Amino acid sequence: MSVLTRTADVDAPPTGAAGAPRRRNRRSWGSHVFLAFLVLYFVLPLWFLVVASTKSGGGLFNSPNGALWFGDGFALFDNLRTLFTYNDGIYLRWLGNSLLYAVGGGVGATVLAVLAGYAFAKFDFPGRRLTFALLLGAVMVPMTALVIPTFVMLSEVQMTNTVWAVVLPSMLSPFGVYLMRVYCADAVPDELLDAARMDGAGEFRVFRQVALPLMRPAVVTVLLLSVVGTWNNYFLPLAVLSDSQLFPVTVGINLWQGLAGANNGGGVSLYTLIIVGSLVSILPLIAAFLGLQKYWQGGLSIGSLK
């Protein structure tokens, strides 16, 4: 194929040869303008968040340079101090809760998904087809439709308003199992597993030492998806938790949002806290995504490349 193109280039008349790169440049110039426009749109709210975080409570509303530029003073550190000390430092507790739920639910979901995906891909057990059909159906069940019955169920066994009420339901990830199955079926050859069995390795050892290392990209992807899913979850903790000490940061900030509307901050500008609190709460995930770029960018294609 490349030979053909090369001859085509050579045979092309000189005007065409000179025109081609120029056309490509113009196109790429247009592409870059388009991209710059998109970047502006997607980053603007974050820019606003950063700028607004440096303003004092009053400056937020009467900013001389508008909402999208820095105001007179620089109150970021004051705001941060207020954020972390307000109400006995409840914000830090919310961050800790978010972390606990995200790690607990995310790791749990990943472990279950890896085991189940491996089972679906590599074992022929009775009921496999039926169970997998059920799983595919479950991918289509909207998770929020489960929140209210889950709440009622958990309250019957007196488990609402506990950490478990958030962590345990978060371990359910049918889509994670599906991704694992798809990936494992391709990436883990049966022959390799059989060879390990011939060598006398037990089933669990075959899984741990042969299959698991080959599934690593999918494991990272599912882990990332489920940690982010749990960290960002709002409906479930909102429904099952009532003690604000147990709130994750999403529900906590929304609590402030409600109170700020009622003007109930007790002398503190809750709007400032909401803005600084939002900024601080999104930093960990953004950092995680930037740090793990090479994993998630490749990994997210698993479901779509079949």
Next chain:
Amino acid sequence: MATLDTAPRPQAPAAHPAPARSRRRRRGRTQGLIGWAFLAPFAVVFLVFLVAPLLYAFYLSLFSKGLATGERFAGLDNYTRAFTDPAFLNGVWFVVRFSLVVIPVQILVALAAALVLDSVTSRFARFSRLMIFVPYAIPAVIGAVIWGFLYSPNFGPLEQLFGDGAPFLLSPDNLFYGFTNVVTWQWAGYYMIIIYAALQGIDPAVYEAARIDGAGSWQIATRIKIPMISSALILILVFSLIGTLQFFTEPQVLTPISNGAISTDITPNVYAFNLAFRFAQFNYASAISFALGFVVFIGVYVFLFLTRKRGGFLK
């Protein structure tokens, strides 16, 4: 390695057909048990947190509870009530209309961004890819809160740009645009990455062949790239369909600042939440949850059935 000596060596199957078959059968049975052992932990969570709540929701939905009457069996009364309840029907109508607007918008933005990113390779393109994706890492609540500030008639940039004539994006007339903007901002980057990854998976030799046949960039994009990534597009459509039909977080979060434009029954999910947690009508709320789940399930299933030739997703 010590186990090597004790492990039975497989014998040539041809020499002893009968024992080999019985061994294979035995191995099949133990294999089945091991398969189930690997599946069991997930199966437990699946039963407890998916199957049980669904069945329980259905059970709850068959009863009604009144102060005077107590709990009594109501049959399908809750469902007839739901499907004649203007609050519920309005919510359904709202999410259906909203889906028809927001899904194409999101997918077009994501697709355009992915196609452009796929055609240029520069440091700025890599940077853009990350920046467009960043909103995905931001919780929907925080995204809604930020946009709430930006929409604010008190100090948002729109107010400063247009003065008193600024459109308030959470007024009854503009609600649609306000929500479309937040949701697109939140999800387009994630969809863009999925499409982009699928585009990167196409063999470049295909483009080369097309170029030789005289295809321009536009033709390559519409006749080769888009058809070749159709399974990724279907995956995204399914995700956004499931997501928009159960729209909850943004309306819930933005209600306090909308001056009443966002009602407590704006979407079925918001309605069910308010029924359950403000009015303690758990039976009716369960009926609505179950009906919503069922409608989404059927909708997605029909969609996948119609597009079954196109995609490998859920095959």
